[in-house]
Amino acid sequence: MTPMRAMVIDDSRAMRMILKRIVTKLNFEAVEAGDGKEALDLLADMTEVPDLALIDWNMPNMNGLEFVTKVRADPRLREMTLVMVTTESEQSQIVRALAAGAHEYVIKPFTEGAMIEKLALLGLVPTGANS
Amino acid sequence: MSIEVEVDESDLAEMVEQVWESYLDPEGVSPLIPTYDENQPSEVHSSVSITGSWTGHVVYASSRAAAVRAAAAFLAMDLDEVSEDDMSDTLGELANIVGGNVKAMLPPGSQLSLPQVNLTPESSARFPNTQRIGGVYGVWEGEPVSVSMWQSRIDNKEEGA
Numbered sequence: 001m002t003p004m005r006a007m008v009i010d011d012s013r014a015m016r017m018i019l020k021r022i023v024t025k026l027n028f029e030a031v032e033a034g035d036g037k038e039a040l041d042l043l044a045d046m047t048e049v050p051d052l053a054l055i056d057w058n059m060p061n062m063n064g065l066e067f068v069t070k071v072r073a074d075p076r077l078r079e080m081t082l083v084m085v086t087t088e089s090e091q092s093q094i095v096r097a098l099a100a101g102a103h104e105y106v107i108k109p110f111t112e113g114a115m116i117e118k119l120a121l122l123g124l125v126p127t128g129a130n131s
Numbered sequence: 132m133s134i135e136v137e138v139d140e141s142d143l144a145e146m147v148e149q150v151w152e153s154y155l156d157p158e159g160v161s162p163l164i165p166t167y168d169e170n171q172p173s174e175v176h177s178s179v180s181i182t183g184s185w186t187g188h189v190v191y192a193s194s195r196a197a198a199v200r201a202a203a204a205f206l207a208m209d210l211d212e213v214s215e216d217d218m219s220d221t222l223g224e225l226a227n228i229v230g231g232n233v234k235a236m237l238p239p240g241s242q243l244s245l246p247q248v249n250l251t252p253e254s255s256a257r258f259p260n261t262q263r264i265g266g267v268y269g270v271w272e273g274e275p276v277s278v279s280m281w282q283s284r285i286d287n288k289e290e291g292a
Contacts, residue, residue, distance in 0.1 A: 011245070012220055012223060012224040012227065013216070013220045014202070014205050014206060014217070014220040014221045014223075014224045015224050017205075017206050017207075018154070018205065018206070021207060058227075058231075058243060058245065060245065086231070087227060087228055087230070087231020087232060087234070087235070087243070088231060088234075088235070088243075089231070089232065089235040090234075090235050090239055092239050108153075108227075108228045108231065108232075109149050109150050109152075109153035109154060109228050109232075110153055111152065111153050111157065112157070
């Protein structure tokens, strides 16, 4: 069976490592990008689109909201599940991200269990993967 | 225009507790123990700036040993594996997380900067025209750690005008 693939997009290497650790534990193959632009460049070179992208909001060069907007405008990337993972926790920001096309929203700080539960709700990991 | 900051020390303490639960002490065995000593020493610090309805800075400061321990916990490494880059990245992310949560408690429209990391004591920090308005001060495994908020004095002048 082909493993699921996840793209972890965050300008913080520390946060990328945390997220990568979680998705790897869930048997995803993970790739990293330091901002939205780098992520789009990587996606342009990929023959297989990742199943999931975990996206920070505040990043240099291209922020997470711009990235989500661009991904949603690209039919080739339509199937990718987009999850914002950010400290931006104002209701208005959550609404903006979801309106732009994000599927889910995780506010930092988050526990590993909370992240796994979100991914389970999206059907990307089996329910109970956290236990 | 400016408003009086709506984030108090108990809010900050709650945010700090969440950071410990999520990343630094998920097992709940080594919490940050309050000292209430705003003059406790530090060796490294990181900060984010908030501009908008409230203007100021959120500063995370600690000893170098606490910063290494934080990086080891954050990155699931052994203490002796932690590099200077690991420590800096972790310090930046800690300021970013707490600062982002502070911003979320302010009226909409504020902006959060990218984090700045300085491997120097907080006492060397230069935040012109600011005053410390509160913080959480404690020890973690015997090492000093603090998170404080610094408000721009320009805001105060405008409020009084």
